[in-house]
Amino acid sequence: MAKGETEGSAIGRRIVLPSNFIGGPRNMRQKYVDAMALVQKFGKPDIFLTMTCNPNWPEIKENLKPYEEGQNRADLIVRVFHAKLEQLKHELFKNNIFGEICAHTYVIEFQKRGLPHAHFLLILESNCKMHTPEDFDKIVSTEIPSESANPHLFRMVVQHMIHGPCGSLNPFNICMKKKGSCKNLYPKDFSSQTIQTDDAYPIYRRRNDGSEVKVRGAILNNKWVVPYNAYLLCKFNCHINIEICSSIKAVKYIYKYICKGSDKISFNISPITNPVLINEINEYQSGQWVSPPEGAWRIFKFPLGEMKPAVIHLPLHLENYQPLTFKHKSTLVNILSNSGQRKTMLTELFVENDIGVLAKKLKLTYNHFPDHFVWKGDKKMWSPRKIGDSIGRIVIAHPTEGERYYLRILLSRVRCPKSFADLKMINGVTVATFREAALLRGYLLDDATQQVCMQEASTFHMPLS
Known part of the structure; x- marks a missing residue:
């Protein structure tokens, strides 16, 4: 105005990807800061839960045409997962299976092969919080159940909640790092009881009771069991990992983990004498990997996250x-x-x-x-x-x-x-x-x-x- 300009189109501009674009870098960082605001008011999260889509769900298999594969029906996969996700939210927030929840946040992510999975962080009301290892054992299990006493739970654990094998049993497993160790620290040590530690998660009870199963060609025991909740595992028939957040030390890492956004990489070479205009929209598009299920999820306008209270x-x-x-x-x-x-x-x-x-x-x-x-x-x-x-x-x-x-x-x-x-x-x-x-x-x-x-x-x- 001071220079006599009158047209809005002549105002200088920057090409940015705003925070209201769901899944963009600014949006994910904003979600992280908002999630930390929940911690400031309600305290550290109590439960970290991850639910992953199972492409072999009966609801998916029954609706495939002859000789059709689930990977070719992204629409079917995301619709079924969304329905299962709503069921899980009903169990957590309406039925209060873990107790009353005062605050929560969750985000939806997509794996490299396209399957969606959800990360939940739950903060319980003060009268429902878990304080002792005995309270942890009521929610989390890390042992192979008895096949004769509970055959359905046994099948679910063997099918979904056994890690690996990795290490010396399979040094080329995807979880192996360059130094020859598992990035998830499997196999775990045996423990006769649950121990509360200063780290992010407690040491769960893994008794050396002689239980063994054959998974992917290897004989594995309780050391390889991923923490699970028996009720949710039996109900949803998928990989559904649950962890107790026993310490506040890892709060920032956990919240940053669920708000990290999708994997991406891009680079651009430009001369110093003629710098290229930074276009955040083009940068995001050139470095973004969008799988068919994620595309279908966005087309159906399913939410990619939620936070309550707002x-x-x-x-x-x-x-x-x-x-x-x-x-x-x-x-x-x-x-x-x-x-x-x-x-x-x-x-x-x-x-x-x-x-x-x-x-x-x-x-x-x-x-x-x-x-x-x-x-x-x-x-x-x-x-x-x-x-x-x-x-x-x-x-x-x-x-x-x-x-x-x-x-x-x-x-x-x-x-x-x-x-x-x-x-x-x-x-x-x-x-x-x-x-x-x-x-x-x-x-x-x-x-x-x-x-x-x-x-x-x-x-x-x-x-x-």
Whole structure:
């Protein structure tokens, strides 16, 4: 505008893959940060569960035409897996087979051969949490059951829950690393009882009771059994691994694991003198491997993940620096004259705190506002929450961003702010900057803010290497 430009199409642009594209790098990183917000409120996850599609399910076999193979019916595979997934969710969240769940997240991934699998992280209510090895044994088993006492469970364990063989029995198995050891650390050691450790998972009970089975040409015992839940294994007839998260040490790894996205690789060579415009959409497409089941899953518009309670992203911007979206044919004069374009969650927070009776009564900080209010995107306004629950998360600001960083500090601590100017007002006196306001309020008197910044970064972010 300062240069006299009037057309929206002439504004400079970047070609990015936004976070609302499901499965993209920004989307997966956002899911990871949102999932860590669940940990901040509800604590570490209690159960890590993985369910993998079984191409030999009767529902798939019965609907194949003569001489037709399941790998050629991606539509059938994903429909059946989606139905099984809904059954699993009903068992977990409605029947509460492990107890009441206060928060959960899951994502859908696709293996190299295309079969879908789901990763669940479950956080139980405080009165349902598992604290002793005896509690772990009620949910997780790592032993071969008696064939005579429970023949169906025996068949399921032998068919789906025996790892390998690998190591000296099969040094060329896919799980073997270059040093000749299994990346999953099989075979495990025998253990007469379950032991709670400081690592991610406990040492499960694997008694040396003489049980042996022949799997893929090798005689294997309890050392090779993958942790399973007997009820879910018998019900779903597929590989369904369950682990107890006994320590908070591996929380970041587990959440990053389920939000890592699909495998991909791409490279581009360009001269330094003539750098190529970075196009994140083309980069994603050139490095993405989309199997037929994943394509069918997206065509059917099945969800690729879920998180409850929902995490609300609260925008952070300085006064009159909120982002605007517009069509390329729009004129800048009309864009700037549209008052609705200026409204954001932050600006309407100030309005609600100024005129809203409930907001004045509760005196909430910005990040706690979604606990009691719902953002109406179509009307661009906050309204009192009637049902449900959510978690507010103010978007990250780096300390080098200056005023935006100090604004975030103020919004995280000041209750019921009514405007940007109100945040700068101390004892009836308005200061010039947010940094000065934070300093006079006592938020910058020592190294506490730097410590909080580093702690927050250590909670959410991963190392570069």
